[in-house]
Amino acid sequence: MPVETAAQAPSTAVDAPAPGATVAVFGLGFVGLPLSLSFAMEGSTVYGVDVLPGLVEELRQGRSLHQESYQGRGIEEILREQSELGRFVPTLDGAWAVSQADTVIITVGIPVPGGKPDFGPLTAALETVGGALRRGQVVILRATVVPGTTEERARPILEARSGLVAGVDFDLAYCPERIAEGRAFEEFRTMPTVVAGVTRQSAERARQAIARVTRAPIEVADHVLAAELSKVAENVQRDVNIAIVQELARVCEGAGVDVREVIALANTHKRVRLLDPGPGVGGYCVPYALHYLRPLAARVGVSLPTLEAARETNRRVPDRVVEVALAHVRRLGLSPAQARFGIWGLAMKDYTNDDRFSPAMEIARKLAASGGEVRAFDPAVHPDHPYPAQTALEAAEGAHVLLVLARQEGMDFADEAPLAALAPGALVLDTRGAYRGLRERLAALGLTYWSI
Template identity: 50%
Template sequence: MRERVAVIGLGYIGLPLSLSFAMKGTPVIGVDVNAQLVEQINAGITHHLERYKGKGIREILQEQLANGRFRATTDYREAIPGALAVVITVGIPIKNGDPDTSYLLSAVSSVGELLEPGQIVIVRSTVIPGMTGGIIREILEKKSGLAAGEDFDLAYCSERIAEGRAFEEFESMPVALAGINGRSAAAAEAIIAKVTTNAPIYRASDMAVVEISKVMENVQRDVNIAMVQEFARLTEALGLDIYEVIAVANTHKRVNLLTPGPGVGGYCLPNALYYLLPRAAEKNVPLDLLRLARQINDRVPAFLVDQVNRWVKEKGKVPQDVTVAVLGIAMKDFSSDDRISPPLETVKLLQQAGYRVKAFDPAVPASYPFKVERFEEAVRGADVILILARQEGMPLDDIAAWRPLAAPELFLVDTRNVYKKEDVAPFNVDFWKI
């Protein structure tokens, strides 16, 4: 009897999803086109920062490799034949505002070439609404010569986990799915239930409903954060603390304001609108509010650089003589993910303005010419410090220890609510926080 699952794409979703299946007893072969990544994974190495029941993802990976329930490959022929289910997690990057579906469709094509009767394909990527029942179905049918909903099953199941909480949320985050027909939906539910053991699985009437709902869930957060950025500008002008205002507002049971920060990054939120735009354009629906929210969030790095420029001018300095320490280049706190990361945009704008920039982030594996390896190295001699993402190994709590390393005249910009005014008051710092 078939029981193995093939997971296509071994990134931030595919790897922890594969390991979740494996930990629950389902054997998995994961496929990725990145040979170096596959080699690292098979050697038990990953830079993700996921944890589950006290174990880090590396330990979990090494355990599942050792017990034989998981391995990675670049060769679809090792994964698709004989599998019960194929779960696709290859994404759609946005390039200059346009979704690039080529990676996902290439993966679909490779699956289609090897698809066998009786298998189920579950698309778990975030897609342009309508793709699973449209182009993805067409490619699978054409490549396999099989009929969706008859010879093989096809379903869409959105992915809602947050990086850093993947293992726990695969288990406990409610899931929405739909199939090309009732049989496919039931087959998908049986597969997803192997991982989602502790939350309801909702079945929608149509795959497009789940596809668009996923994108709208992300857009909702993007718009909420843009709104809170505007609230922050206003509360600052009024001399009020935005974080206290948010805390008070959120005591209302039906209010959930998110937090402002250095901008919105990562793969999910900044991309979401661009998955809706092609469908909106076809139907002449303008989506004005959603576009404006995107612009507001995109402008935050420039706004931060304006704050630095303002301070530099006030002090009679010029950017060329000012060293800026950027603390955190990940797209959010305690993450290794620097995709579409506002801190990287901020660094770019600072450099364009003529500043010397040193950035420190112990969690991000990528190397950059401006990246330094030690916290002290970043802070030493800095005239300006921008806190853009917190990480383990960033000793911010002990201000007394790091303050003497920085320049005597210091501008500290806190976008992550690390400090209160009172915390920094004794340390001779010009302090500004979002």
Template identity: 30%
Template sequence: MSPKELEEGLKSGEIPISVMGLGRMGLATACLFLDVGAKILGVDSNRRVVEMAASGKVRFTEVGVERILKTALDEGRFKATDKPTDVIPETPIIMIVVPTSVDSRNRPDYSAVEKVCRQIGRRIQEGSLVILDSTVGVGTTEDLVIASLEAASGYRAGKEFGVVYSPIRASEGSVLKDLKNYPRILAATDTRSLQAASTLFRAIGVDRIIHTSSFKTVETEKLFENVYRDVVLALTNELAAFCENAGLDYSEVREMCNSQPFCHLLLPGAWVGGGCIPVNPHFLIEAGEYNNSKLRLVKLARKLNDQLLSHTIRLVVKSLRAAGRSIRRARIAVFGASYKANVKNLAYSPIHLLVERLSKKGAEVRVYDPFFTSEELRRSGLPAARGVKGTLEGVDLLLITVAHDEFKTLNLRNASRLMRKSAVVIDCGNVLNPRKVEEEKLVYRRLGRGVQG
């Protein structure tokens, strides 16, 4: 089939695609294809996820996804099921976007990928193309994905079917935009599969496609991106801690550093969460064990970023003490439960651990997050009062954990009236103007901002 025929077949719905895993990335991937007229058969092992997708409901906030999904449902171009066996024989193109994570000992967990590969392998048709999008460790595409597909199908990859690895490069909150705008990196078992995948990604508007020499190169590239971020975050937080101890303001120092082009210091944060940055470095660390790479900096960055929460808690205790209060029986409002700004996602957010550790010290904690109702927060086991007012009433300290946009416009006068006299505000999201907070007779603290004198 020529690239033109493939593109036309995709856009007319004659060549349907199945997407395995309808989470944030899977559903967004499906939407990119739906948006150009494709027909998608979505598969998810979670019945609730299937029901929601089939009724056009999206359980996360991601610009554009709900609108595209609803249009496709109205036009009969999207179906969701929990039965992969029904859809695999119907779709010559199969995309895998299931989760990959680590276990309690930080060892990679690819069980979902392995499971779908066996399911695909049992029903795959000759001539099909399997595209793996999930993030995996070095060697996994060949040793686990291709091996499982071949064992279950009896076919040979690169001959009777093709395999492409093309990891997702996108940030939560802007996934559709990122998936189109960032270059797509591909490796494949054979030239035909590489060309076919390139045609598919071009058809959804990806401008730049980078072909690489091997699966291992792409796997490593994806992991390096997240390791880079983890290391810069660790450095950022270390330097911010130095400024805190030295009575300096890290934000001011950073602004000057970043005024030359080789310095890209970030802003410090209360934690490093999410399903990628705290997880993917462990995929690389495991690969390093097989080739005697020590990866000391990678390991250290992970350790330091895991310890950030302790630093935030120490700052809470210290700030309360400086204000003449004790953590025991202190009332603390926590603004921000999501793992990062402007997304609705508690996965890999240390919010539960934060509440547990503050409570153990005797504090009474309430959590507020504009992306969740208080009912949703309570259902996830977090102590939540009603809205901003209910959360701030009578508190000794407000801890802002992430930079949700809503926090930037917090009415400080009202907040000050609701909180106890001379209450403390710890602004880990860097969202408030210190002068304006202090004008309301509140004590302002921020990560990386030392107290002089």
């Protein structure tokens, strides 16, 4: 499908001021909060909307648990500064926020409980926006969606609620989000992005708004559906690529070869880019991708055997980790109920506080369900989980298996004190390659090492 660059896109007619001076952002989560603050830092006035009173109150008090920073300043410092300047206003009142803004950005996602997309939260946000929409405003859906959502759900809801027509009375566009948590501020600026509108003008107006923050190329796609599909394609590609290295890891384990050495060697090829294996795939994006693609594939009568197989491979990895941990406990002559499991890292990947659908959480739950005692240390993840340990040492103390499931700032793998505190003959089950260079030290301490 031809895609023209932003530079070639038709410019908006007339002298309408570029949108994005006043922005209402719906959803103040991992994407919405740093995006709001990025607009605010560029001088926009941003009304941040969420449905969680506790979150809005926390933000009003200048608090955020997100692990984001920009140019050496943490997100809380940026939040307080922009709030004091009056450029970031968190609110529960979506209709009021829309009434203040020239541009509305919706970063509310589509969860997939039990494998079926739940449009409830997004629909609620669209209804609020539609109910307050004015002529001339720009609405941008900036979330990962089931392809077809912008035209088939967003447009009818917004039009019915407002009595206005998309592409005529107001502009409607889709812009996939590509940031990685922990690098959000940087990547809003530097990551090339894609935008598509229900009309050329909608695409262009949305591009102008996004360009207030994004300095990288903004590709203007011809079709909204192509832009929506491109985001799902990015995510299924990661799912498949991760499944490849998980399978490779099993082969290497059987053959007594270090999979990370194999990957490093293969990646010296200029056109090869194997990813790192780990304890599974979590978070809100990659595991959902197949579920987002299925409805459209079914509609056009296409099956997805490769993608289904990759998803299943990745879904089973946490079970494999649990199996290895329990097998070691049995080798020590213990029942699972007599065992202690220490976990470092509960986040869904390294260096984030995001524990949604985290494979590490799943592993912790399954080990606890086996009857064993589980203590988990993760300085980034909110401590309201059932296994809190305050320090790495506390998690490790007396553990028969120490599982490294996610790396975080402040975890010191060279520190021998927690290792010396493990139970005699304990297993260090390393899913992140954190102890790769320290295997001899582990052996000298009488510890067994297993790595994915």
